[in-house]
Amino acid sequence: MAEKKKSWKEIPIGGKITEAGNAEQYKTGSWRTFRPEKNEKKCINCLFCWIYCPDSSIKVKDSKMDGFDYEHCKGCGICASICPVKCIDMVKE
Amino acid sequence: MAKSKMIPFTGDQAVAYAMKQIEPDVVAAYPITPQTEIVMNFSNYVANGQVQTEMIPVESEHSAMSACVGAAAAGARTMTATSANGLALMWEIVYIAASTRLPMVMPVVNRALSGPINIHCDHSDTMGARDSGWIQIYCENAQEVYENTILAVRIAEHKKILLPVMVCQDGFITSHGVEGVALLDDKKVKDFIGEYNIENPLLDVDNPVTYGPLDLQDYYFEHKRQQSEAMKNALIAIPEVLNEFEKTFGTKYEFIEKYKLDDAEVAIVAMSSTAGTVKFVVDELRQKGIKAGLLRPRIFRPFPKEKIVQALKNIKAVAILDRSESFSAEGGPLYTEIKSGLYDSDIKPLVTNYIYGLGGRDIFPEDIKKVYKDLEEILSKKKVINPLNYLGSRE
Numbered sequence: 001m002a003e004k005k006k007s008w009k010e011i012p013i014g015g016k017i018t019e020a021g022n023a024e025q026y027k028t029g030s031w032r033t034f035r036p037e038k039n040e041k042k043c044i045n046c047l048f049c050w051i052y053c054p055d056s057s058i059k060v061k062d063s064k065m066d067g068f069d070y071e072h073c074k075g076c077g078i079c080a081s082i083c084p085v086k087c088i089d090m091v092k093e
Numbered sequence: 094m095a096k097s098k099m100i101p102f103t104g105d106q107a108v109a110y111a112m113k114q115i116e117p118d119v120v121a122a123y124p125i126t127p128q129t130e131i132v133m134n135f136s137n138y139v140a141n142g143q144v145q146t147e148m149i150p151v152e153s154e155h156s157a158m159s160a161c162v163g164a165a166a167a168g169a170r171t172m173t174a175t176s177a178n179g180l181a182l183m184w185e186i187v188y189i190a191a192s193t194r195l196p197m198v199m200p201v202v203n204r205a206l207s208g209p210i211n212i213h214c215d216h217s218d219t220m221g222a223r224d225s226g227w228i229q230i231y232c233e234n235a236q237e238v239y240e241n242t243i244l245a246v247r248i249a250e251h252k253k254i255l256l257p258v259m260v261c262q263d264g265f266i267t268s269h270g271v272e273g274v275a276l277l278d279d280k281k282v283k284d285f286i287g288e289y290n291i292e293n294p295l296l297d298v299d300n301p302v303t304y305g306p307l308d309l310q311d312y313y314f315e316h317k318r319q320q321s322e323a324m325k326n327a328l329i330a331i332p333e334v335l336n337e338f339e340k341t342f343g344t345k346y347e348f349i350e351k352y353k354l355d356d357a358e359v360a361i362v363a364m365s366s367t368a369g370t371v372k373f374v375v376d377e378l379r380q381k382g383i384k385a386g387l388l389r390p391r392i393f394r395p396f397p398k399e400k401i402v403q404a405l406k407n408i409k410a411v412a413i414l415d416r417s418e419s420f421s422a423e424g425g426p427l428y429t430e431i432k433s434g435l436y437d438s439d440i441k442p443l444v445t446n447y448i449y450g451l452g453g454r455d456i457f458p459e460d461i462k463k464v465y466k467d468l469e470e471i472l473s474k475k476k477v478i479n480p481l482n483y484l485g486s487r488e
Binding site: 005006007008011012013014015016017018020 | 300
């Protein structure tokens with residue numbers, strides 16, 4: 001998180017973002033107090049967590065739940081709350 | 094002279110005509126007295142097919158400025174116009190236009206801000222917006238409003254500036270008074286303003302950009318710093334545009350206008366149409382041997398401190414006339430800014446302030462003569478007794 005911040009001379013004027021999709025570079029994982037963790041055995045890959053995650057932090061591979069993007073997950077706990085089989089636990093960081 | 098013909102125009106008609114010649118891509122505006130005739134006349138040009146401008150009739154000034162921000166970000170040359178309470182309703186977006194660095198032009202017909210409600214001239218509307226990040230030009234007459242509306246396009250779009258510009262004229266006095274206006278040639282105006290090319294327009298779908306994202310503790314300050322630097326750049330870049338205008342059209346505009354000031358002992362500082370009345374009185378006083386002069390700041394933002402201080406350096410007593418009250422209990426905005434500018438100067442004239450003409454209260458030559466008489470008295474006593482005066486208000 002300690003990347004060197006740019007001076008006023010180095011950034012586009014007017015607060016414009018001139019690079020598409022660079023929100024990914026903004027790491028928000030450190031905001032988290034509780035971390036979601038998945039119980040692999042219980043998960044039925046319904047992907048409700050993927051639908052509900054407000055920060056696109058549920059990874060999906062081959063149509064299956066593939067863990068969390070901890071660089072962007074803010075630990076809101078919506079995934080744990082919405083999970084129909086309660087396979088996600090929120091663990092204190 | 095490139096001026097083709099003289100036409101009887103009100104200030105509002107002059108602005109509408111300038112807009113016709115500029116032919117912006119988008120105009121989003123809401124009518125309000127005394128700016129109404131600008132929107133009305135320009136709408137006629139649109140309805141008659143004389144311009145190809147996309148005219149957006151909005152439901153409020155807040156929407157007008159919002160539509161302008163969107164249009165300007167999309168890459169359109171954009172204009173609007175307003176007065177008083179309309180400007181007040183735009184407020185939120187006025188700041189956003191400047192901070193997003195969108196170079197639009199907004200003629201403002203100066204009118205008293207409510208309340209109590211009043212439709213006549215004073216500068217409380219634009220003076221309130223003096224810290225919004227817009228460039229502000231104050232015009233004395235219809236000719237100046239006409240030419241400066243055209244000039245403003247180039248100033249706003251200058252690569253080193255990229256800030257929106259207000260072109261101010263006095264409500265009713267200038268906006269509705271008919272004067273002869275020498276018109277500029279259509280093609281020359283088009284050539285002078287040139288094509289509008291913004292960097293990173295929203296409509297460039299091959300190079301997607303984001304306008305107006307959240308900007309918190311880590312970068313907001315840097316963006317504000319950029320705005321400060323743009324205003325400083327404007328002090329240097331505006332003369333380039335003014336010089337080019339003079340070369341093309343023959344009229345020389347500067348940050349300030351000096352009228353019989355160089356050898357003056359007493360001087361009035363006044364903006365917009367009142368300067369005309371002051372010039373009339375200066376001529377009279379000069380015939381009587383009184384060394385009176387006038388300084389008229391034309392551009393208030395950026396504040397041309399060096400030029401003003403330089404112009405006042407030989408003056409012994411100066412009266413600064415403010416057509417708005419800042420309620421700082423320390424005088425009007427023009428007064429406080431000039432006084433703060435003089436702090437750095439080695440030579441400090443005796444300075445006094447007159448708030449005048451609020452809500453359209455007429456300012457007569459007799460009022461101006463009284464100010465010069467007060468200045469003579471200040472000069473003889475070598476001291477300012479009343480720094481804050483209310484010219485024309487009943488005691």
